Amino acid sequence: MFPLAPSPLTFEILHRCASTRARVGRVATPHGIFDTPAFMPVGTKATIKGVPPWLVAQTGAQCVLANTYHLLLRPGPDIVRGRGGLHGFMLWDAPILTDSGGYQAFSMSDTNRITDDAVIFKSIVDGSTVALTPERAIEVQNALGADIIMALDDCPPSVDPSASGGDRGRPGAHARRLDEALDRTARWLARCAEAHARPGEQALFGIVQGGTDLERRSASARQVTAVALPGYAIGGVAVGEGHGEIARVVAHTAPLLPDAKPRYLMGVGYERDLVAAVRAGVDMFDCVIPTRNGRNANAFTRNGRVRLRNAGHAEDDGPIEEGCDCPACAPAAYCGAGWAPPGGRGWFSRSYLRHLFMAEEMLGPILVTLHNLRHFQRLMVDIRATIREDGWLGFSRRWPVADPAWRGDDADSVPG
16 A cells, blocks of 8 residues: 555564474664564663663663653653764664554543544643644654554444443443544554654554454554554554463454564563563563563562562572573673672662662662563563474473463553
């Protein structure tokens, strides 16, 4: 429908799982490659909070995400473009993906309204009115210079608000909202593709919506994939529904997207959500879960989260997780020959980390964020090896937290 210039992105499938739809691949962009399935840390405002880019890279991350809406407000796209785009601005010389701002229309719905032409925001910086049209979303992303950019979409609530008392007395309102979002997302995608000024340098992805209704997901997939693009995404997932619904929607939707193009599940998530999506054929993921939890003293492990503020850790001299090679659990590996921990203990203890959080010292959030980032990269490395070997039974033993039957404290996914 809208022929694009030769794609700045290539995707190669290197291996397919024998028993699932999972595949191992490699995405090549103007700023380098990343292996798939891939987990992308979220740097909303052009930074992974508290962590310099070289340490983000050392955790194993090969691609990061930044947010168009927040960078539009501050510092503004012209400031970023004038300093070499996001890569030069944040000193990250590897692939970057930018989110269009469509998710903020959902997450900040109390301060915005949606028309057929735009999302009208009230700026969180100065209270001014900001109209984000499809054309403006692409213009800003062209200025930011990310390798992968997202079409502006309409992300509706996946769960019927009337089920919890909202929208009471308006039968069918949620179904009409889903239909409206599908049509608007398709129309906005066409406008985004038409407005894209750098198709030879930045890969534009379209986004499938539809809530938890599988027929609407199918309809949206047909609409979105009718536009020839370098890749496609599944949006509107993990916005209130639990693991079972996420897995059901993704298992239905992923195979509807072109096999030869990367498939991106937006805003997911917890380990078992990631594994279910990988097995359905998804290649790319992002979520704030590891960093947001890290800043709040919650550390991820293969056996579930460790809440470091708990008094039971006050005299615990062990690491967050035995065998982890992150900067918190194995700091000497990151420091070279010039530094060695005293006393033979090669990790920051749970006792010390708890102290840092209780004393409100910034090192605590930094160290636990690094641990969580490394946790998710270790998970993806093991997932890629498991796909190659078709060794899912052994994987479940190594990663209990990723098992579909997991009933730990993170049993329900949260928005990303």
